[in-house]
Amino acid sequence: MTMHDPGPDSERSQRRPLSLGRFDESGANVIARRLRSWDWQWIIAIALCFAVLLFGLRQPLADWLWPQTRAERLRMQAERALAQGRLTAADGSGARELYAAALALDPDRANARAGLDRVGQAALAQARAAVARRQFARAHEALQLADELSVPRAQADALRERLRRAEAGSVGIDALLRMAASAHAAGKLEGSDGALPLYQRVLELEPDRIGALEGREDVLSDLLQRAHAQLAAGDAAGAAAVVRRVQAADAGHVELPDLLAALTRAAEDKRRQADRYLARKELDQALEAYEAALQVNPDDADALHGVHAVASAHAQRSDRFAADYRFSEAEAELVQARTIAGTSAAQVPAIAEAQQHLVRARQSQRQVAVPAxxxxxxxxxxxxxxxxxxxxxxxxxxxxxxxxxxxxxxxxxxxxxxxxxxxxxxxxxxxxxxxxxxxxxxxxxxxxxxxxxxxxxxxxxxxxxxxxxxxxxxxxxxxxxxxxxxxxxxxxxxxxxxxxxxxxxxxxxxxxxxxxxxxxxxxxxxxxxx
Known part of the structure; x- marks a missing residue:
């Protein structure tokens, strides 16, 4: 076998792998150092992102983990609003609304209920201050808020009496009486500048003022005379409206019993007339008469039953149309029945039954039309x-x-x-x-x-x-x-x-x-x- 001298080229070829190995080792070290540097950079970047995300979601996470914290936060906002004197606000930022929102989330939160009580007391305090400053409109608003928050009645009544006396002292009672007498003489009994509201205003300020009591009595007598005239003309509903206004002013007026008895008779006549219309299936006229009876006496159970009977009659008409596959007419009668019954439709079983009959009739028609x-x-x-x-x-x-x-x-x-x-x-x-x-x-x-x-x-x-x-x-x-x-x-x-x-x-x-x-x-x- 012939041996060859490796020579310089051969030597370089043998050294090359060693040189490459050294390069690989040093390159790997560089890469490793860079990777370690990048790892720390990524870790820091991810940590920062996580911190920002956690900060942004801290409240939703707290609400999810501890739902009661939302109610507690509302209560604390309410405390601040109460301390600042913002007792109520249309935008919901008042103490009253914030306490109520806390109670809506947690009805058993006793401190929120106690907070509402403090709002009521603060409303009384604001009303007292307004009376002292003769800001009567503001005092009335604060008193109304106190009433709505169920403050002790004795406290509210005492302050209301104080407000009444303060107003009476600041308003010209004699001037109001003269204005009321002039309005009465001109026949202006009601309305913003009518005699009745003016006399009522005086009596709110001085309940025992004889001139106001006598003047109101005369005005109410004139109003009842108008009601008698309306009743005689067949306008029982108009007469009943006048009587209700008189009752609101003075339920014990001496002339009221006779007119109330006359109205009762008129309502009975209307109801009997409606019954006759219903028996003849004249549904529109029957409904009109029953509604007139209810306008005289909204608590007339017989008249209300008559309205339901009219609604039932329309529902029965819907049944007959549905049986003949006249669905548009059936639907119209059903709508009419629901409209007449209104919110008491559930008390008219014929309406629900007519709806079922209409559905079944439509199904039956489809089945008849389907080929074998x-x-x-x-x-x-x-x-x-x-x-x-x-x-x-x-x-x-x-x-x-x-x-x-x-x-x-x-x-x-x-x-x-x-x-x-x-x-x-x-x-x-x-x-x-x-x-x-x-x-x-x-x-x-x-x-x-x-x-x-x-x-x-x-x-x-x-x-x-x-x-x-x-x-x-x-x-x-x-x-x-x-x-x-x-x-x-x-x-x-x-x-x-x-x-x-x-x-x-x-x-x-x-x-x-x-x-x-x-x-x-x-x-x-x-x-x-x-």
Missing amino acids: PTASQRRRVAQLLADAAHAQARGDLITPPGDSAFDKLRAASAIAPQDPGVKAASARLAPVAMQCFNEALRGNRLVRAGACLDARRALEGETGAVRAGRRELAQRWIALGDQRLSAGEIAGAQAALQSARSLDTDAAGLAAFADRLRMAAGAADREDSY
Whole structure:
């Protein structure tokens, strides 16, 4: 074997890896140092970002972790407003509104209730100061605030008497009496510059002023004479309005009993006339006469029952139109019935029944118009019914969407609503939907309960049981919203309020809960704006 001299080139080639290794080692050290430097830079940058984020979110985090802190913060703001003398403010920044917002979030907060009591006492103090400075309008405003905050009645009455005496001393009583006598002579009995309000003003300042008492008596006699004339002309409602104003001024006026008896007879005549109109199915005239009787006596139960009877008659007309598939006329009569009944529509069962009849009539018309299913459609219906049965056996009543028993049955009903199998499956599924609703309600799973209730309504129609379920679910949403509000979760409380309203707009406690939520939300918005 021949040996070769490596030579200088060979030597350089052997040294090159060593040189490269040294370079790699030194380069790695540089890179490592840079990486370590970058690590610290990144750590510092991330820490700064986290600190800024934490500072910006400190309040929402505190509210989330300790919801009672929001109520406490409102109470402290109220304390500052009270110390500054800002007792009430339309924008919600007054002590009264802030204490009320704290109570809305936490009704058991005793220090907020005590704060409201202090606001009432501060209002009395402001009223006293205003009386001393003869700022009577300001004194009346402060006294009204004190009354609204339920200060001790004896304190408020004593200050009110002091205010009355101060006003009497500053107003020319004799001048007021002369103005009232002139207005009476000119026949101006009512209105801002009429004789009656002027005499009333004097009596507010000096309740025992003989001239004012006698003058008011004469004015009221003249007003009652006008009421007699209106009653004789057939305007019983106008006469009743005058009598109510006289009663407000002096309920013991000597001429009132005779006129009240005459009004009662007029109201009875109107009601009997309305009954005759109703018997002849002259509904517009009957309604007019019943309403005239109610204008004379708003507490006339017989007249109110007559109004409900007119509403029922319109609902029955709606039934007859719906039976003939005359849906526009049926809907118009139903709207008329609801309008007449107004807020007492729930006391007229015929309205709800007419609504159900209208829905069923429309369904019946659609079913009559649907052609008989084809062979392929019948096979599809059979498959859907089988799928519905399997889903029901799995317990998938309303979920998952599209594959639930309810969805499968609804698809089958859309193809062949008159199919005996579809009707049997609907009858079989209805009690299961009811059980689903009851179980979800017991478990306080309100969203699922709502879905089960929707299934019940589709299977049963708008029955009394479904309406009762809707009312009960609305109450649960209100209770949940109250819990969310007490925890400071405004968004959750608002979502619960919306769910309750969608179920029953007249639910018990709904209006009070909405008021509490509005105060708390307004306070939260003001805090965010600061």
